[in-house]
Amino acid sequence: MTRVSHAPRARFRRTAMAFALLAIAAVQTASAQDGTDRDDRFTLRLSAFNPGADLRVGVEGEASDGIDTVTFSDAASLDTGDDWRPRGSLGFRIGDRHSIGASYYDYENNDRWSFGGGVLDPGEPGDAVQLPVADAKGRISFAMASVHYEYAVVATPALEWGLGIGATHVNLEAIADVAWGATDEIEAGTATFREEIDGWSPAIHTRLTWRPADRWRVDFEAQYLDANWGDFIDDDGHFERAGIVLEYQVTERLGVHVGYDWFRLKIRDRFTGGYTLPPEAGTGPVDYTADADARLRVHGPLAGLTCRF
Numbered sequence: 001m002t003r004v005s006h007a008p009r010a011r012f013r014r015t016a017m018a019f020a021l022l023a024i025a026a027v028q029t030a031s032a033q034d035g036t037d038r039d040d041r042f043t044l045r046l047s048a049f050n051p052g053a054d055l056r057v058g059v060e061g062e063a064s065d066g067i068d069t070v071t072f073s074d075a076a077s078l079d080t081g082d083d084w085r086p087r088g089s090l091g092f093r094i095g096d097r098h099s100i101g102a103s104y105y106d107y108e109n110n111d112r113w114s115f116g117g118g119v120l121d122p123g124e125p126g127d128a129v130q131l132p133v134a135d136a137k138g139r140i141s142f143a144m145a146s147v148h149y150e151y152a153v154v155a156t157p158a159l160e161w162g163l164g165i166g167a168t169h170v171n172l173e174a175i176a177d178v179a180w181g182a183t184d185e186i187e188a189g190t191a192t193f194r195e196e197i198d199g200w201s202p203a204i205h206t207r208l209t210w211r212p213a214d215r216w217r218v219d220f221e222a223q224y225l226d227a228n229w230g231d232f233i234d235d236d237g238h239f240e241r242a243g244i245v246l247e248y249q250v251t252e253r254l255g256v257h258v259g260y261d262w263f264r265l266k267i268r269d270r271f272t273g274g275y276t277l278p279p280e281a282g283t284g285p286v287d288y289t290a291d292a293d294a295r296l297r298v299h300g301p302l303a304g305l306t307c308r309f
Contacts, residue, residue, distance in 0.1 A: 040253075040308040043091035045245075047304030049261065050084050051107050053140065054297050055174070061290025083109060087261075087302060097152040101164070101205075105261075106143035107298050112136065132183045138176035142298060144263075145169045146223065148205045157211065164205035168225055170239065172197040172265065172296065197267075201230030203239075217247040217255075227267070237267035247306055255306035262299035268292070 062071045087105035094100060114135050148166025173196045182188040203225035210218045220243070227237035245259035274287040 044307045045089045047087040047302040049087040049302045051300035056295045059292045063288035102147040104145045108141040132180040134180035136178040160209040162207045168203040169200040199231045201225045215249040219245045258303045264297045
């Protein structure tokens with residue numbers, strides 16, 4: 001009969017137990033040094049967000065027929081109303097310095113705009129053009145969901161500062177139905193414009209938490225992503241977000257909070273083209289190069305409940 005030695009298996013068990021004891025000791029030591037001494041692992045914040053938004057679209061460039069060159073620029077801004085929207089964030093602390101966070105919020109607004117017409121006069125006699133009266137109705141919707149890992153570079157009872165990296169998904173949709181009347185030069189008509197951006201991107205994250213007293217907490221968060229990092233959009237652009245929350249713990253597990261959130265999406269694109277004027281214009285083909293940029297900014301106050309368990 002052959003006897004099987006269990007000495008290697010026993011040594012493996014003893015070694016594993018030794019590493020486990022060392023890991024527990026290291027965690028307890030780090031906890032004692034940091035002084036966090038918190039037993040809340042999950043943090044859930046449910047808020048009502050009251051954002052307003054403004055959208056700005058601009059274009060600037062130059063056109064040339066090979067002899068003369070002219071520059072042009074124009075911009076339009078649109079301010080939309082505010083409406084209460086739900087918002088949520090979740091935090092999971094997996095260690096004294098390690099945590100996972102996730103958040104979601106959106107914005108949606110339906111509005112109508114009117115343009116009273118007018119006259120476009122380039123300054124030359126007989127070249128003035130009457131612009132028609134136009135009415136438009138549209139919808140702007142924006143939704144963002146993100147998840148990130150964070151490491152607390154500084155971790156003390158009164159102050160924490162963390163850096164993180166994660167992924168952010170953004171959906172932006174703008175739809176406008178426009179109808180205009182007739183003038184001597186322009187026929188009446190309608191048109192529908194629709195633009196949608198949907199994609200994800202890696203993002204960097206930072207958080208600063210200050211606990212000035214036992215029941216009070218102030219959180220500041222910021223995020224940034226570049227449009228070239230993921231499949232967000234093909235154009236140049238970036239997304240920035242910043243928010244601050246003041247929280248008061250009513251009980252050990254329940255708190256109330258108020259705050260303010262702000263984010264901005266900027267997109268920039270360059271396009272080129274050309275067109276041929278009628279022969280009576282007395283000039284050759286015209287080539288143009290232009291830069292178009294769009295900026296969506298959403299910001300507003302928030303308030304809600306915080307659960308810790």
